[in-house]
Amino acid sequence: MNTVLLIFLIILSIPLFLIIWIFVIAKIARRIYPFPIPHFMTEIIDNPVRRKYIQKPDQIAQRMGTAPGAIVLEVGPGKGSYTKAVAKRIEPEGIVYAIDIQQPILDKLQVRIDEEGIKNIIPKLDDAYNLDIEDNSVDIIFAIACLPEIPKPIKVLKEFKRVLKPGGTISLCELFIDPDYPLRRTEKKWAEEAGLILKEEYGNWFSYQLNFGKK
Numbered sequence: 001m002n003t004v005l006l007i008f009l010i011i012l013s014i015p016l017f018l019i020i021w022i023f024v025i026a027k028i029a030r031r032i033y034p035f036p037i038p039h040f041m042t043e044i045i046d047n048p049v050r051r052k053y054i055q056k057p058d059q060i061a062q063r064m065g066t067a068p069g070a071i072v073l074e075v076g077p078g079k080g081s082y083t084k085a086v087a088k089r090i091e092p093e094g095i096v097y098a099i100d101i102q103q104p105i106l107d108k109l110q111v112r113i114d115e116e117g118i119k120n121i122i123p124k125l126d127d128a129y130n131l132d133i134e135d136n137s138v139d140i141i142f143a144i145a146c147l148p149e150i151p152k153p154i155k156v157l158k159e160f161k162r163v164l165k166p167g168g169t170i171s172l173c174e175l176f177i178d179p180d181y182p183l184r185r186t187e188k189k190w191a192e193e194a195g196l197i198l199k200e201e202y203g204n205w206f207s208y209q210l211n212f213g214k215k
């Protein structure tokens with residue numbers, strides 16, 4: 001009986017070990033050779049479980065202090081669920097500029113915008129290292145599961161600081177299952193080195209949101 005139970009437990013644990021191994025290998029591979037997430041993966045990571053229980057789009061949008069009329073910049077919008085939640089809260093005059101370095105991601109977002117008749121999201125090809133945006137011109141900048149994927153996050157945060165209006169907010173959200181997940185203290189350190197101050201923090205070790213402003 002005990003042997004049967006043992007075999008049963010071993011069989012049950014195989015998928016778990018496999019998932020852990022894939023996660024560890026992905027983490028190591030991304031350290032050695034950083035690359036942007038393949039665009040088809042954005043479909044997988046933006047799933048109903050995540051949206052309903054872990055990173056709820058409307059809660060994230062509310063926590064970054066969205067208000068009607070805001071000018072918002074999102075870096076790495078993926079499928080656009082968070083973009084859409086923010087766009088809704090800043091209607092009618094507010095605009096979300098959703099930038100990414102991968103055109104296929106923006107193309108997919110444009111299809112969603114057209115299908116759902118969203119008026120205030122503008123997808124744009126741009127690079128977070130060197131944004132085609134004027135100094136002090138944006139109220140809110142947000143990046144969800146995106147900043148740690150970019151090899152020089154401090155350089156990106158300095159660029160965010162340049163385009164952020166005084167009094168504006170930079171909101172960063174991270175999720176443990178992301179192979180690039182940084183500890184909360186690591187992201188705070190990056191922000192401090194970029195000359196930002198922490199304004200609010202939410203969540204737990206598994207999923208957190210940090211709001212920063214200019215010093």
Ligand SMILES: C[S@@+](CC[C@H](N)C(=O)[O-])C[C@H]1O[C@@H](n2cnc3c(N)ncnc32)[C@H](O)[C@@H]1O
Nearest residue numbers: 036037076077078100101102127128144145146
């Ligand atoms: C993991 S996806 C995030 C998707 C979405 N925010 C979500 O949480 O579902 C990260 C995105 O950042 C984009 N990205 C990576 N490096 C970038 C850069 N230097 N400038 C702009 N976007 C970049 C990638 O192309 C990718 O679409």
